[in-house]
Amino acid sequence: MHPKGLVKKDDIIYLSVFVLVFLIALRNYMLSPPYTLGDTTILPPTNPGLYTPSATIQYYLSLLMGENNLIKTLNFLAFLIAPISIYFTLGRKGDLFKRLILPLIFTLNPISISIFYTGDGESILLVYSLQPLVYYLTHKMLYDVKNKFKYLIYLGIVEVIGQIFFFQMFLFSFFFQLPFILLSIKEKKYLFFLYPILADLLGFLSELSWEIYLYIGVVPNVLISPSNTLVRLGLAYYSTIVSSLLFAIVITTAFIYKNKYALATITSVGLLLIIYAILQNFQLNIPIISALLASITTFQTKVYLLSFGLLDLSLFYLKRTREFIIPLLSLLLIVLLVNTGGLQATTYSIFSFKPQPMPTWYYELYDYLSQNNPNNVYSLAIQYQYLQYLPGFSGFIYNPSFIHNLTNPFYGMKYLISASQINYTGLRLVKTFGPVLVYYNENFTGLAHYLNGSSVRNYSISDVEIRIYGDKPPFVVSLPYSGYWTNSKNYNGFLELTSNISQNSLTTLIHELFFVSLFFLILPFILLIFEKTPMKSLIVGR
Incomplete structure (x- = not known):
C-alpha cells in the first residue's frame, strides 16, 4: 500500500528522531x-519440541537470524x-x-x-511497548461501531504476536x-467488555499449552509470598504506603480532570495499584487464579511499569497547564519510590551501557557436556551465574552439600563443576575450560536404582x-519428585516408581x-484474510 496520505514529511522527521535516539542509546x-x-544468556538454539508454538517460532527465528541478533533486534523494537x-x-x-x-518517555x-x-x-x-496499540484499538472498537469486528481482528493479531514473546501479554x-x-x-x-476480553482470551489460547504449564507446574512451585519478600528486604509496609499514596493522587485527580478519556485512564491506574496493595497483604489460594495474579504482583516493577505507561497516555488528553501537575507528580513518585530495593538504572545510564560478554570457554564447556550425556550437572562455581543454563536433564543444580x-x-551426580581445584576421592578432573574445572564422578552408576542403591541397567x-526394562519395581529415579508422574511416590525428594512405566501427565497434556x-495463533490471521475492509483506517490519528 502506498504511504501517500498516511505518512507526511514532518512524520518522517519525528520517526527519524525516535530511531536516532534509540540507535545512539543502544549503540554499544x-x-x-x-x-x-x-535473565538473558545468549545460548545455542535448541529445538523446543511440541511445547508451545511461540517457542517453535522463536527457535526458527534464531536459526534464521542468529540467537544474538534476534534478541538484540527484539530489544531494539521494545524501545x-x-x-x-x-505518535500515529x-x-x-x-x-x-x-x-x-x-x-x-513511554519507554525511555x-x-x-x-x-x-x-x-x-x-x-x-x-509486550509493554505493544500496549499503546492495544489502547488505541480498544478505543476504536468502542466508538467505531461499524468497523468493530475489524478492530477486534487487529487487536487479536496484536495479542497473539505479543504472546509469542511473553506469556503475560493478555494480562498487560x-x-x-x-x-x-x-x-x-x-x-x-x-x-x-466482551470484545476486549475476547481478544485477550484469543491471546491466552494461542499460548494455552505454555500458560497451563506455567500456572500449574511452575509458578506454584517457585511462588514466594510478596509479603515475605518485602519483609526480607526490610520493607514490610513500604509497598502499601506507596500504592495508597499513588491511589490517593489518582482519586484527587478525578475531581480535576474534565476529559473522560484521561479520567478513565488514570482511574485504571488507581484500580491497578489498589489491587496490587491488597494482594500484598492477602494471599488467595485459588488454583491457577492465584498463580496468575502472583506472576505479576511478585514482580513489583511490572506494576509500576504499567502504571507509568497508563499515566503517560493520560497526559495526551490534557490541555491546561494545571492539569499536568498531579499526573506528573505521580510519574515522579513511581520512578523514585519503587519498592524493589531501588531501580537498577537511571534513564541516561543506557547511553553508556555495555553488556557483559559471554566468555568463549562457556560455549566449549556447553558443547562438551552436550556431547557427553551430562544427565545432572552440579556446580560449586556460583560466581558464574550463566552456568545454570548448562545442558542436563534436570538442569543445573547448585548446593555445596552435594559434594x-x-x-x-x-543423586545421579555425573559431572561436578568447580572454579577451584578439588581433592576428593572419586572425583577425576577430565577437562578445563578457562577458569572452570570439570570433574567426573567415578561413583556415578546411572539415573535409575533399586531402593538398596544397586543400579538398574536398562532404562x-x-x-x-x-520406562524400566526387565526389572521389578520399586525404583528410584534421580529426578525431583513431581506429582504429575504416574505410578510414583516421593522418596526423600526423588522420584520413586511403583511400576515399570511412568508418564508425565502434565507434559502429555x-x-x-x-x-x-x-x-488460535493463526485464527486472527485467517479472519484478516476474509476481512475486506482496507487497513488504511488503522492509522488515522486520534
Whole structure:
C-alpha cells in the first residue's frame, strides 16, 4: 500500500528522531558480542519440541537470524514500537510535547531501563511497548461501531504476536483496555467488555499449552509470598504506603480532570495499584487464579511499569497547564519510590551501557557436556551465574552439600563443576575450560536404582515417559519428585516408581494442547484474510 496520505514529511522527521535516539542509546549494546544480562544468556538454539508454538517460532527465528541478533533486534523494537505507535495514534496532531516527549518517555524512563537491565527487554518490555496499540484499538472498537469486528481482528493479531514473546501479554493488555471498559459502562454499553476480553482470551489460547504449564507446574512451585519478600528486604509496609499514596493522587485527580478519556485512564491506574496493595497483604489460594495474579504482583516493577505507561497516555488528553501537575507528580513518585530495593538504572545510564560478554570457554564447556550425556550437572562455581543454563536433564543444580553425596547413587551426580581445584576421592578432573574445572564422578552408576542403591541397567528417560526394562519395581529415579508422574511416590525428594512405566501427565497434556494453541495463533490471521475492509483506517490519528 502506498504511504501517500498516511505518512507526511514532518512524520518522517519525528520517526527519524525516535530511531536516532534509540540507535545512539543502544549503540554499544547492538554492537556487543554474545552476552549475559540478568535473565538473558545468549545460548545455542535448541529445538523446543511440541511445547508451545511461540517457542517453535522463536527457535526458527534464531536459526534464521542468529540467537544474538534476534534478541538484540527484539530489544531494539521494545524501545521503538511504543513511541512510533503513540505518535500515529495519539500524538500526531498535538504540540511538540505530545508529539515527541510523551512518546519517548513511554519507554525511555528508569523503570523501562531497569526492566531491560534485568534481561527482560525482549519479553516484558517488548509486550509493554505493544500496549499503546492495544489502547488505541480498544478505543476504536468502542466508538467505531461499524468497523468493530475489524478492530477486534487487529487487536487479536496484536495479542497473539505479543504472546509469542511473553506469556503475560493478555494480562498487560487488560489494564490498557480497562479505561474503555469503564467508559462503556458509563455510556451504558454493558456488553462491550466482551470484545476486549475476547481478544485477550484469543491471546491466552494461542499460548494455552505454555500458560497451563506455567500456572500449574511452575509458578506454584517457585511462588514466594510478596509479603515475605518485602519483609526480607526490610520493607514490610513500604509497598502499601506507596500504592495508597499513588491511589490517593489518582482519586484527587478525578475531581480535576474534565476529559473522560484521561479520567478513565488514570482511574485504571488507581484500580491497578489498589489491587496490587491488597494482594500484598492477602494471599488467595485459588488454583491457577492465584498463580496468575502472583506472576505479576511478585514482580513489583511490572506494576509500576504499567502504571507509568497508563499515566503517560493520560497526559495526551490534557490541555491546561494545571492539569499536568498531579499526573506528573505521580510519574515522579513511581520512578523514585519503587519498592524493589531501588531501580537498577537511571534513564541516561543506557547511553553508556555495555553488556557483559559471554566468555568463549562457556560455549566449549556447553558443547562438551552436550556431547557427553551430562544427565545432572552440579556446580560449586556460583560466581558464574550463566552456568545454570548448562545442558542436563534436570538442569543445573547448585548446593555445596552435594559434594558429600558423591557415593549416594540417588543423586545421579555425573559431572561436578568447580572454579577451584578439588581433592576428593572419586572425583577425576577430565577437562578445563578457562577458569572452570570439570570433574567426573567415578561413583556415578546411572539415573535409575533399586531402593538398596544397586543400579538398574536398562532404562529410558524422557520428559514424557520413564520406562524400566526387565526389572521389578520399586525404583528410584534421580529426578525431583513431581506429582504429575504416574505410578510414583516421593522418596526423600526423588522420584520413586511403583511400576515399570511412568508418564508425565502434565507434559502429555501440554503436547496435546500444542495444536490447540497453534489453531488460535493463526485464527486472527485467517479472519484478516476474509476481512475486506482496507487497513488504511488503522492509522488515522486520534
